[in-house]
Amino acid sequence: MSNKINHSMSLATPDAQDISTKQKVALATGLIGLLILVLAFFNVDLPNRALFLALSLGLITIGTVIYSRDAYLTKLEGIKNDGVWFKSISSRGALGWALGIILTAFYVILYFYPQYLGLGKDGAANTGLISLFDPLSNLLSGRNASQWFVYGTLYTVAIIAFGYKFILKYRHNRYQQLRTISVMFFQLGFAYLIPEFMYVMNSDLPYYDLKSVWPLNYYIFDEWSVNGFLSNGNIGLALILFGIISIFVITPILTYKYGKRWYCSWVCGCGGLAETAGDSFRQLSSKKMSAWKLERWLIHTVLVFSVVMTTAMVYTYLGYDSNNFWLTRGVFIALVIGFLTLVFAAVLYFRGKELGKDAKMGAIGYFVVIALLLAMHFTGTTDNVFFVQGSALRSAYGIYIGSIFSGVIGTGFYPILGSRSWCRFGCPMAAILGFQQRLFSKFRITTNGGQCISCGNCSNSCEMGIDVRAYAQKGENIVRSSCVGCGVCSAVCPRGVLKLENDSMKGRINPTEVLLGNDVDLMELVNQK
Amino acid sequence: MEHIVIIGNGISGVTVARHIRKLSDKRITIVSAETEHFFSRTALMYIYMGHMKYEHTKPYEDYFWKKNRIELKKGYVKTVETTSKTLHFEGGDTLQYDKLVIATGSKPNKFGWPGQDLEGVQGLYSKQDLDTLERNAPNNKICNRAVIVGGGLIGIELAEMLNSRNIPVTFLVRENSFWNGVLPEGESAMINRHIKNHHIDLRLGVNLKEIKADENGRAKSIVITETNEEIDCNVVGLTAGVSPNINFIKDSEIETNRGVLVNRHLETNIKDVYAIGDCAEQRDGGIGQRRPIEAVWYTGRMMGETLAQTICGNKLEYKPGHWFNSAKFLDIEYQTYGWVFAKPRENEAHFHWKHEDDTKCITVCYDTTNNKFLGINTFGIRMRHDVFDRWLTEERDVDYVMQHLPEANFDPEFYKHFEKDILSAYNNNLQTA
Incomplete structure (x- = not known):
């Protein structure tokens, strides 16, 4: 039900009356930049590719910068959400749907039909859009562009240009600014430039974005990847060890101290795009209880899938004979089962009571994984696990999870499902970090006594679909596995009720019946249970 | 089964309903002519501003009411007949109650200005x-x-x-x-x-x-x-300003002044009829330094929390704790804990600090006879409710509060802190005073 009755029916300029002349010019500038990309896509022969590429990316960036400056710097510092639910693009209007369809189509072409982007097959020269990026790719790593280079470049430009916009939008909020600078840095450096330079130094090394941790980086333990690292001496060995340490040591420590936000809102590239280019869509995530239920099933299923898939992958290229290499199939399976059992037992021992009903679901999940692994070990032949080829399992994961879920749905559906639907429903890394955050972390969003007025700004702006208000209005701290710690709920709260912080584990979860400010006797009577 | 009827589905009425449900199996009906479901009145402005849509202002999903067996009736109560315990609606239908809670909130004041009822x-x-x-x-x-x-x-x-x-x-x-x-x-x-x-x-x-x-x-x-x-x-x-929205009971047996008169147990003069929230007026004057009519979100909620206990057999006085409130003036957030009046009362003094950017300031009120901390107003700096509540209960002196102000800071991480500036301004102030 919309409360606004003067909806513009115009497809071309809905709500254009809200846009200043300067913003229109900025919009046009950015669109010309995009037009160059479209022309290249349709194989228009652009004479000087380097010039046109620079022009295109430059215009897009400059357009975004001018637009943002006019939108935010002309006003006083503060929350800038006016009209978010009136604008067609950010309220699932015609523009939103149009953008969603264009983005989705782009992802489908990118993942499944790169030839339409102009990828030269079997050493043939690139054409179309990809060839436009050849000069930049040659500059950075001395090779022609691939569809992934094009994607990476556009992705990085988006995070930087819209990151700038986000920083201006929250120019009164240093938490928002610092974490945005952080994701811009990690995207530009770790995801984009460093892998290119690593290629220049040693072209045999597999692509490795150092900040991308398994299971988000699901291909790091693939045979070609591991062989690629191991055949490159100490540097390769160091890199793969770093990959293992990342997930087993660095991640748990940082998540214990700061919550999963250290990764999801400060480092991660998926999160980086969601927080910058996706910021206009954060309010579109569903806050319904039913969406939460779906989320819990979906994300943990993906996690189970990724654990089993990775184990199966590694398993298939290990041998039986310990004389060749100490890590045989038997030892590996035993290690995996041992580790999972250790985690499961520790959780039950330390947090069993707190988990209550969820402990049963966890137990079921655990036994399913163990059963699958054992079945794999005792039924598997050299090439087959579960009677299907290990590589088939891996490619199924790659297509359905790695491409369709994270890319096509995760990003293509920004204007429909909100900016973090991949992070929320699919990312197995988020599931692991969230599990730690919920059970073993100092992080929480503190609710400020009885000050909540249930207005709903916090829930509305939660990209992860957490009904923040449901906790705040009970005076209860928010301790949820899905919270990525973006801090926007705290920023938009008109009464100063929410604060992200790391504090002791004691009293972290504090359900109350009657809120602070009431009769002391009543509070004690009702809250002691 | 005892039937509790609540007129008004604002924060007061809904809070009392929710807490009665937690404590008992009584039949509960909430009556409202405004909207079908409870929404946050304080969020109305954000709908017009496009930050949210109406459905986002509803704190509970629509299934909540049925799940918790809270019946909702949309209708405008025209009269209340307390002898037969009957509500008469505008449409002519009626509803019987065993206990009645009046939680009808406020209406905007009009002071007889010429043209005050025009269109627009x-x-x-x-x-x-x-x-x-x-x-x-x-x-x-x-x-x-x-x-x-x-x-x-x-x-x-x-x-x-x-x-x-x-x-x-x-x-x-x-x-x-x-x-x-x-x-x-x-x-x-x-x-x-x-x-x-x-x-x-x-x-x-x-x-x-x-x-x-x-x-x-x-x-x-x-x-x-x-x-x-x-x-x-x-x-x-x-x-x-606003005043209690109680025209519909003016002709009933229920005693009213500006609001529905209630005692400390939130009972009206008629047995089994209670009033809470904006429309209730404390018969014996305000509690402590509070006003007899408190048209504030939090007090409505607290009255609801208290009355639910009484209705479910644990008779309780409405005894709110330390005063607190908050608001937002355009981009500047405001919170208050304890009492800071516009002008210091007898034996009171104010310490005022303002940041040079003109968007942040605090005022601390204390007792000049014993230096006791009485309250704080804070603008543009968020502070912790529980810390001030504790300091007020512990009757801390103002020096202690000023020295421990960093403990009360609730601003987001990485924000600039001003407690040092505030403390040195406070110390300078004492020397010159």
């Missing part, structure tokens, strides 16, 4: 008021200018709302500084400047003389008493 003249309290505003002032082409009469919390919210749609606003405030009946001078003056920085035409120390109509009976201009200046406008917002 409205208050801002209910969902209907919001819908009216959407019709009256959808954009700055249909509404070239709006005039707001009354400088309180709703007035400044309405100004912010209209501002978000680029509708020019003239803001008439009777006092010579914004909300200075409540805010100390330094704070009030800072808010005056902040309002003007938002290009709102703030007129201090002026009264509304009349609202003039055009040939269609719509408001076309207002006249200021002091200057006789006539200001053309399409919308006039009347935000000169």
Whole structure:
């Protein structure tokens, strides 16, 4: 039900009356930049590719910068959400749907039909859009562009240009600014430039974005990847060890101290795009209880899938004979089962009571994984696990999870499902970090006594679909596995009720019946249970 | 099964219903003529500003009520017959109750201004008021200018709302500084400047003389008493406070004054009839330094929490703890803990600190006879409710509070802290005083 009755029916300029002349010019500038990309896509022969590429990316960036400056710097510092639910693009209007369809189509072409982007097959020269990026790719790593280079470049430009916009939008909020600078840095450096330079130094090394941790980086333990690292001496060995340490040591420590936000809102590239280019869509995530239920099933299923898939992958290229290499199939399976059992037992021992009903679901999940692994070990032949080829399992994961879920749905559906639907429903890394955050972390969003007025700004702006208000209005701290710690709920709260912080584990979860400010006797009577 | 009927589905009525359900199996019905489901009244402004849609202001999903066996009846209660325990609705139907809770909230004040009932003249309290505003002032082409009469919390919210749609606003405030009946001078003056920085035409120390109509009976201009200046406008917002919305019980046996008179147990003069929230008036005057009628979100909630205990057999007095409140003036957040009055009362003194950027300040009130900390107003710096609640209970002195102010800070991480500046200003102040 919309409360606004003067909806513009115009497809071309809905709500254009809200846009200043300067913003229109900025919009046009950015669109010309995009037009160059479209022309290249349709194989228009652009004479000087380097010039046109620079022009295109430059215009897009400059357009975004001018637009943002006019939108935010002309006003006083503060929350800038006016009209978010009136604008067609950010309220699932015609523009939103149009953008969603264009983005989705782009992802489908990118993942499944790169030839339409102009990828030269079997050493043939690139054409179309990809060839436009050849000069930049040659500059950075001395090779022609691939569809992934094009994607990476556009992705990085988006995070930087819209990151700038986000920083201006929250120019009164240093938490928002610092974490945005952080994701811009990690995207530009770790995801984009460093892998290119690593290629220049040693072209045999597999692509490795150092900040991308398994299971988000699901291909790091693939045979070609591991062989690629191991055949490159100490540097390769160091890199793969770093990959293992990342997930087993660095991640748990940082998540214990700061919550999963250290990764999801400060480092991660998926999160980086969601927080910058996706910021206009954060309010579109569903806050319904039913969406939460779906989320819990979906994300943990993906996690189970990724654990089993990775184990199966590694398993298939290990041998039986310990004389060749100490890590045989038997030892590996035993290690995996041992580790999972250790985690499961520790959780039950330390947090069993707190988990209550969820402990049963966890137990079921655990036994399913163990059963699958054992079945794999005792039924598997050299090439087959579960009677299907290990590589088939891996490619199924790659297509359905790695491409369709994270890319096509995760990003293509920004204007429909909100900016973090991949992070929320699919990312197995988020599931692991969230599990730690919920059970073993100092992080929480503190609710400020009885000050909540249930207005709903916090829930509305939660990209992860957490009904923040449901906790705040009970005076209860928010301790949820899905919270990525973006801090926007705290920023938009008109009464100063929410604060992200790391504090002791004691009293972290504090359900109350009657809120602070009431009769002391009543509070004690009702809250002691 | 005992039938509890609650008139009004605002925060007070809904809180009492929820807590009765937690404590008992009684049959519960909530009656409202405003909306089908509970929404957060404080969020109405954000709907007009496009931050949220109406459905986002509902704190509970629609299935909640059925799941918790709380019946909802949409209807306007015309009269209450307490002898037969019957409610009569406008449509002619009736409803029997065993216990009745009146939680009908407030309505905007009108002080008999000529033209106050014209088309285009409205208050801002209910969902209907919001819908009216959407019709009256959808954009700055249909509404070239709006005039707001009354400088309180709703007035400044309405100004912010209209501002978000680029509708020019003239803001008439009777006092010579914004909300200075409540805010100390330094704070009030800072808010005056902040309002003007938002290009709102703030007129201090002026009264509304009349609202003039055009040939269609719509408001076309207002006249200021002091200057006789006539200001053309399409919308006039009347935000000169609110009063209890209790006309429908004026003819019943239930005793009323400005509000429904209740004792400390929130009972009216009629057995099994209670009143809570904005519409209730404490019979013996306000509790402590509180006003007899408290039209505040939090007090409505606390009365609901308390009354549920009484209705479910654990008879309790309404004994609110330390006073607290909050608001937001355009971009500046305000919180208050304990008592800080506009002017220090007898044996009270204020310490005031303001940041040079003119968007942050605090005022601390203390007792000059024993240095006891009495309360704090904070603007632009968030502070912790539980810390101040504890300090007030522990009756800390003001020196202790000023020295431990960092403990109470609730600003987001990485924000600049000002406690050192505040403390040194406080120490300097003591030396010169």
